[in-house]
Each structure stands twice: as structure tokens, then as C-alpha cells.
Amino acid sequence: MYVPILILCFSGIIQFAAAKDVYLYWNITWVNAAPDGFERPVIGINGEWPCPQVDVDVGDRLIVDVENSLGNQSTGIHWHGMHQYMTATMDGSSGVTQCPVAPGSIIRYDFITDQPGTYWYHSHNMGQYPDGLRGALIVHDPSPPFEYDDEFTVLLSDWYHKQMPELLDSYQSPENSETEHGQEPIPDAVLVNDYTQSIFKVEPNKTYYVRIICVGNWPGHAFLFDDHEMTVVEVDGVYVEPYSVGERNVRVATGQRFGVLIKTKADASKNYAFWDTMDINMMFVYENRAIPDGYNPNATAWLVYDESLPLPEPPVLNEFDFVDDVSFVPYDQEPILEPVDHQIVLSTGQTTVNNITRFSVNGQTYMPQQVPTLYTALTVGAKYYSNPEVYGQVNPIVVKHNDVVEVVINNYHGNLHPWHLHGHQFQVLQRSDVDGGAFDGYFANVSSTPMRRDTIMVQNFGHTVIRFRADNPGIWLLHCHIEWHVVSGLVATIIEAPDQLQDMFAPVDHLEVCEAYGSPSYGNAAGNRGLDLTGANNYIYSGESGAAYPPPTFP
Ligand SMILES: *[C@@H]1O[C@H](CO)[C@@H](O)[C@H](O)[C@H]1NC(C)=O
Numbered sequence: 042m043y044v045p046i047l048i049l050c051f052s053g054i055i056q057f058a059a060a061k062d063v064y065l066y067w068n069i070t071w072v073n074a075a076p077d078g079f080e081r082p083v084i085g086i087n088g089e090w091p092c093p094q095v096d097v098d099v100g101d102r103l104i105v106d107v108e109n110s111l112g113n114q115s116t117g118i119h120w121h122g123m124h125q126y127m128t129a130t131m132d133g134s135s136g137v138t139q140c141p142v143a144p145g146s147i148i149r150y151d152f153i154t155d156q157p158g159t160y161w162y163h164s165h166n167m168g169q170y171p172d173g174l175r176g177a178l179i180v181h182d183p184s185p186p187f188e189y190d191d192e193f194t195v196l197l198s199d200w201y202h203k204q205m206p207e208l209l210d211s212y213q214s215p216e217n218s219e220t221e222h223g224q225e226p227i228p229d230a231v232l233v234n235d236y237t238q239s240i241f242k243v244e245p246n247k248t249y250y251v252r253i254i255c256v257g258n259w260p261g262h263a264f265l266f267d268d269h270e271m272t273v274v275e276v277d278g279v280y281v282e283p284y285s286v287g288e289r290n291v292r293v294a295t296g297q298r299f300g301v302l303i304k305t306k307a308d309a310s311k312n313y314a315f316w317d318t319m320d321i322n323m324m325f326v327y328e329n330r331a332i333p334d335g336y337n338p339n340a341t342a343w344l345v346y347d348e349s350l351p352l353p354e355p356p357v358l359n360e361f362d363f364v365d366d367v368s369f370v371p372y373d374q375e376p377i378l379e380p381v382d383h384q385i386v387l388s389t390g391q392t393t394v395n396n397i398t399r400f401s402v403n404g405q406t407y408m409p410q411q412v413p414t415l416y417t418a419l420t421v422g423a424k425y426y427s428n429p430e431v432y433g434q435v436n437p438i439v440v441k442h443n444d445v446v447e448v449v450i451n452n453y454h455g456n457l458h459p460w461h462l463h464g465h466q467f468q469v470l471q472r473s474d475v476d477g478g479a480f481d482g483y484f485a486n487v488s489s490t491p492m493r494r495d496t497i498m499v500q501n502f503g504h505t506v507i508r509f510r511a512d513n514p515g516i517w518l519l520h521c522h523i524e525w526h527v528v529s530g531l532v533a534t535i536i537e538a539p540d541q542l543q544d545m546f547a548p549v550d551h552l553e554v555c556e557a558y559g560s561p562s563y564g565n566a567a568g569n570r571g572l573d574l575t576g577a578n579n580y581i582y583s584g585e586s587g588a589a590y591p592p593p594t595f596p
Pocket residue numbers: 068070108110
């Protein structure tokens with residue numbers, strides 16, 4: 042089995058493609074699959090898994106009808122990295138910009154893919170995508186600022202034999218808090234393109250645009266090709282000045298993408314391995330948790346020049362020596378956003394609520410609400426929509442239209458967290474080293490053209506400082522992309538420009554999705570008027586999978 046790679050060829054030709062409609066019908070179903078040899082039910086699309094790659098051109102209109110045929114779970118699809126400019130209703134985050142799509146319901150996503158680059162889609166129905174509902178979304182550019190002959194996509198992920206609802210039940214239990222410090226389950230495998238033996242056919246003397254996407258649940262990945270140097274040209278849909286990785290490797294955190302160019306050899310006399318490893322430092326945080334005997338965090342895949350030749354052993358990675366993505370320079374050289382109109386400081390860490398280990402942002406653990414936050418913003422009225430209280434325990438932060446917003450993320454936890462913002466690419470002004478402490482207000486060495494991306498790894502006991510302009514009215518999650526941590530509350534919500542949001546309305550089929558699920562679609566977080574939050578969700582109970590259907594009843 043091999044993964045076919047021939048998609049499009051741009052070699053030197055400038056193509057003028059008229060924007061077109063791309064229509065997809067996605068029936069979400071259970072499928073049996075054995076990506077690492079262990080067969081289990083996974084969540085697929087139209088009876089197939091791995092889920093399909095979506096290929097569109099810049100400016101296309103993407104229309105996807107999603108039918109939930111899972112029978113026993115709700116769902117939804119988020120388009121990771123898409124700004125959804127003035128289409129916040131299409132962001133696909135359950136409890137935020139829509140209700141969970143109940144079994145039997147259909148929802149339509151409809152938006153313009155107006156940003157070139159490497160993106161992905163995944164369920165944003167809490168805790169679900171690591172069961173398989175994720176895939177690449179590639180927005181092709183007729184004239185990128187570099188040349189290449191061909192391209193292929195590399196998906197990296199951790200993988201589990203048990204299903205997420207079961208894993209989440211034990212993860213979010215008092216027993217796990219007591220005996221394992223609330224530790225996450227250990228992945229059973231590491232996959233490259235949803236398989237453990239993937240090969241990528243290449244031809245000699247060609248330049249390939251390799252789009253590397255971490256679609257995993259938890260650890261970051263270190264990645265390199267044997268004897269093929271990578272030049273980074275894109276991160277998270279932002280073109281960067283070509284950056285040679287040299288002898289080093291790239292760290293791809295969950296949610297991140299790296300677009301790299303590689304030049305193939307002049308002849309086809311040999312095949313080459315490429316090597317990927319999950320960052321085990323992220324997986325074994327506490328001393329009382331041993332690495333199981335024989336545990337292998339490595340994956341190997343191959344660049345195959347000649348199928349009749351052997352597949353070599355992976356190179357040995359001598360050092361976990363990845364390039365610092367903060368030192369990249371965006372190709373458009375967008376200047377640093379200043380002055381700052383609104384600074385937000387997020388103190389993030391772990392806490393225990395009702396004997397269950399949770400994450401918190403400024404002391405509060407995120408709890409999804411009955412009414413999607415966007416629908417609250419659209420229906421509570423001018424008297425209330427700028428009042429964070431009406432949104433319930435979603436760590437709401439209200440920002441004004443066009444403000445330059447600076448977010449300081451201070452990490453008081455002993456592990457790394459990849460922070461992702463919906464609706465924007467943000468500038469990264471600073472990322473401290475491990476143990477770098479909280480931001481003290483001073484920048485050590487800030488670039489006048491900071492790199493931008495939509496997901497940034499924040500070091501343990503360190504900080505990062507990001508900026509964006511609040512020019513995209515909407516409700517945007519700002520969260521750690523580790524799915525365990527999303528479910529355990531490491532999430533904040535940006536309520537962006539609620540004044541400018543009021544012309545927007547939820548499509549009728551989205552409101553019907555709420556009705557079918559049994560959730561109100563208007564009013565404050567609890568579905569009431571004004572500040573009456575009776576019934577809002579603020580109770581942490583054991584085994585909070587969030588993925589269950591029918592929706593859990595809250596005591
Ligand atoms: C989607 O899949 C379900 C279950 O396999 C099937 O009953 C249903 O007819 C499918 N929907 C369409 C539109 O084919």
C-alpha cells in the first residue's frame with residue numbers, strides 16, 4: 042500500500058483559475074480500520090477512512106453538507122486556520138459557533154477559501170477528532186512566491202486503540218487525578234498519513250512542496266528527511282522567507298503546519314527514510330509514570346524513488362534540535378502591530394475541581410454552554426452583548442473592533458501547550474524558553490516584522506506574547522490544541538467586536554441543528570434573558586466526555 046501523491050503540477054506555469062464552487066456531501070459514519078494493525082471503529086466520511094484531502098483554489102467557495110450518521114455521537118466540522126471573515130457562523134466549533142450536530146441532522150458549511158496554504162479540518166465537538174474525523178484542507182495558490190514541481194501532504198498523529206469517550210471518562214475521573222496526577226492516556230501508536238508504513242513516490246531532480254500537518258491529539262512531533270534538506274516556505278498558511286533547516290529538524294505541534302521544499306536526488310538509485318517522533322518529554326511529565334517497556338514514539342515513512350529497491354532503516358536522530366519558528370520572517374514583511382490598544386494576560390495552569398484535574402485560564406476552567414456563544418452575542422441585545430457575564434463560564438474576553446490586541450500567555454504548568462486562535466493569524470513577538478517564567482513586560486529581542494501563524498507552542502513554565510488586530514467580528518476560541526486539554530478546560534473565548542457582529546445571522550439549518558440537539562439557540566449562556574444565568578453549565582462531573590449523545594444532563 043502506498044499513498045498516492047500526484048496532485049497538481051505548477052512548474053513555471055502561471056495558472057489563472059476562475060473562482061469556482063466546490064460542493065461536497067459528507068456522510069459521517071463509523072468505519073472499521075487498522076492503521077497500525079489493530080482494528081477498531083474510527084469516524085470516517087462517506088464510508089471511508091482516512092478522511093479525504095480537500096483541494097481548492099484561492100477564492101473558491103467551499104460548500105460542505107455534513108450529515109451525522111454516527112447514531113451515537115453528535116459531531117461538527119471546524120476548518121482549522123480559515124479566518125471565516127464575516128462568516129463566523131461557519132467556524133464549526135460546537136457550543137461556540139453552532140450547536141452539536143445530533144445523529145440524523147445535517148448542517149451546511151459555506152464559505153470562501155480566500156487564503157492560500159496548508160490547513161486542515163476536524164471535528165470540534167469536544168474530544169472527538171482523535172477518533173479519526175480529521176483531514177487536510179489545501180488551498181492552492183496559482184502564484185506562490187517560490188517554485189516547485191509537485192507536492193504531497195504528510196499528516197502526523199498520535200493514535201489510540203480505545204475510543205475517546207472511554208479514554209476521556211477515565212482521564213477526567215477522580216481516580217486518575219489521585220493516582221496519575223490527572224495524566225493523559227499514553228498513545229498506542231504514531232501514524233504518518235494514518236498508517237505505519239506510508240511511502241511517498243518521488244522522481245529525481247524535482248522540487249517538492251511538502252505540506253506537513255500535525256493532526257494529532259497530544260504531543261508535538263520532531264520531523265526530518267534522511268539526506269534531503271528542508272527549506273521552510275510556509276507556516277500555518279503564512280508564506281515565510283525561505284528558511285533552511287540544515288541538519289536540524291522541525292517541531293510540528295498539534296494543529297500546526299509546515300510547508301517545506303525538498304529537492305530530490307539526481308538519480309533513483311536509492312530510497313530514503315523519513316523520521317518522525319512524538320515528543321516523549323510531553324508524555325511522561327511525572328516521575329511516577331514510567332515509559333512502558335519497548336514503547337516506540339518513532340514513526341518511519343519513505344521517499345520512494347524506485348519501488349524495486351529496499352526501504353532503508355530510519356536515520357538516527359541524534360539531537361532533538363528543531364529550528365525556532367519564532368525566528369521566521371513572513372514573506373509579506375507585515376510590520377509589528379502597534380501601539381497595543383488592549384492587553385490580555387492569561388495565567389494558565391492546572392487545578393482540581395470536585396477531585397477532577399482540570400486546566401484553568403485565570404483561575405476558571407472552560408465549560409461549554411447550552412447556547413453557543415455566538416448565538417448569545419447575536420441575541421442578548423446591545424445592553425448585554427459586551428458584558429462577559431452573559432456568556433457563562435467560557436472565559437470570555439470582549440475586544441473592540443480594530444483594536445490591536447496583545448495576548449500574554451503565561452504557562453504555570455510543567456508541560457508544553459500549543460495555543461491556537463480561531464479567526465486570525467497572530468504575530469508572535471516572543472516565546473520564552475522552558476522555565477522562562479511569566480512575561481515581565483520587556484521584550485528581549487523583538488522583530489520589526491514578527492512571524493505569524495495560528496498555533497504556537499508555549500514552553501513549560503514559560504510564556505509567549507502574541508498580537509492580532511480585531512478586524513474580524515466573531516466569536517473565536519483561543520485554546521490549547523491538545524484535545525485532552527480542550528475537554529479539561531484550557532480554553533478562552535474572544536468575543537470580537539460584538540457591535541459589528543449584529544448584522545450577522547445564523548442560517549436556518551444551523552438553528553434547526555440546535556432544535557434537533559435539544560439546545561436553545563438564543564439568550565444568554567443558559568438560554569435565559571439578561572443576567573439570569575440559572576441553569577448555566579458550571580458543574581464539573583466525573584467522566585466529562587462531552588462527546589456523548591444525548592447531551593448529558595447537568596445536575
Ligand atoms: C448516510 O449514511 C447512512 C448510514 O450508512 C445512510 O443510512 C444514509 O442513507 C446515508 N445518506 C446518504 C445521503 O446517502
